[in-house]
Amino acid sequence: MTDTPDAPATPVTPAAANFIRDLVKSDNEQGTFGGRVQTRFPPEPNGYLHIGHAKAICVDFGIAKDFGGICKLRFDDTNPVTEDTEYVDAIVDDIRWLGFEPHGEPVYASDYFEQLYQWAEHLIMHGLAYIDDQNAETIREQRGGYGKPGIESPFRTRTVEENLALFRAMRSGGLPDGSHVLRAKGDMQHENMQLRDPVMYRIRHEHHHRTGDQWCIYPTYDWAHGQSDAIEGVTHSLCSLEFDSHRPLYDWYLEHLPLPGDQPRQTEFARLELTHTVTSKRKLRQLIEDGVVEGWDDPRLPTLKALRRRGYPASAITDFCSFIGVAKTNSRHAIELLESFIRNELNRTAQRRMAVLRPIKLVITNWPAGHVEHMTLQNNPENEADGTRQVAFSGELFIEDDDFKAEAPPKYYRLTPGAEVRLRGAYFVQCTGFNTDDAGNVTEVLCTYDPATTGGQAPDGRKVKATIHWVSAHEAVDAEVRLYERLFTAEIPGEATGEPFDDLNRNSKEVVAAKVEPALAHTAPGEVVQFERLGYFALDPEGGMLFHRTVGLKDEWANVQKRAK
């Protein structure tokens, strides 16, 4: 084998070592779970998934896959007031889009409400849980604080019989919201606040999106999570760092229950955060409610729906996630790094097209009147197999407003009176002048073309410093193009004032009426193409000649201008 033109452009990188993989590996070597690996992805169905979830998904599904295990999708639906089936469907859809297939049907914490209830009675009967009649405020005050002792509830010493009767009364519905809770009997002096008699059940006369009105008591996260893991046979329960102080409680519950199998173990890792954006559900919702963005799929948002609409390839997102790895250090990755993965993927795959975003007329004065030629352009120089296409060319074109200057700044390579440039794939043209309106704005750029340079090649070997894109005025198609900038100007929104919205970029979206080459009318909904010299653009899933800028190309000219200042 000498030449390998078909070698994969992205080498298959072996799964990077990380502390979780090491842990699972050592568990397997020691036979901890009999060599079994089972994880789960446990979102609460109360909002849409975002880029942060993408990392969790890659970790949860990825670890299972790497070790030949399974990963289920489990909805953590223990709080009926915030949850809705609308989100369930959206979450399933987003996970599939990312390229992961949950093992079996999705499962729900609410599937286990009965078992959870029985286990709660088990704890009560072993004197490990009690009903507290105090209100939330009193319980909070009695919990104490960091370095401050807690106070035991006066109801802590109730008899098993009394607790059981009360708990059953809670379930049967006769007691009002907030009147009683079931608490685990922990240690009110524990230095870890989670162990100071945590609440297991609260009364909520609310309709649940799956169990309806069957229940009026609902388990808390801590009481539901580890138990759900155990019921499903999860071995490695991976979650984010903020739950590390819950781990002793996770273990405590499990140790005091007659589990059907091995006791699962929780391991925490750092969640993904990105610069120039926010991921908190509250903030995202506020952006929508305040009308800053137009919905959960507004391409400026970090939700998976938005990223998809914007044209981010799922594979680029998962590549990014596996590249950044898994660690316990809190960190915030530069959005530029994600964008480099997007560009890298799209550079290989996106078809090249010509589109003029801010059109200005270019007239070729020596072009035969009415003559139209069809030039052959390459669809993707990175991939010969993508072939070529024909693009109509004539004496009246649109070029980018930016590509002409009546007076050229230093290092400006494009059109300016006297200068010669190449029209991509067509001819060399030389600027002979321009027309203006009464206000002095340039209305038309005038050029002559060199008939010998057909296809953009000069037989005499002369060079031009620039090649610019164009569309033929008569054949051009109209399109709406939406250009996006960062939603927040600051790397860490709110770092200066504590309020992220103080750093909002009010000009994060610009809508432009573009002239594009006819081939673009055949773009598939959702397809991403490269507008040559401009960037990558995704046709809206609804079609309609609406393009979203996925990400721009690197722009050395912009850097030159920036440095000149």
Next chain:
RNA sequence: UCCGGGGUCGUUCAAUGGUAGGACAGCGGUUUUUGGUGCCGCUUAUAGGGGUUCGAGCCCUCUCCCCGGAACCA
């Protein structure tokens, strides 16, 4: 204040007692019918002190700094 988790180039991830390396960003060059892509090169880091060791980013110890934790949220 108490408990827990962290601290490696500007950013981020790696180095698992043995040459501190990659990516992004930046800078310079080169190729180019995209000021894109590719290629070559450059700059820059183990928070601080003490200790163990032939040898420490890694182990011990003290100090400093950052993050998380006191919902009937998850």
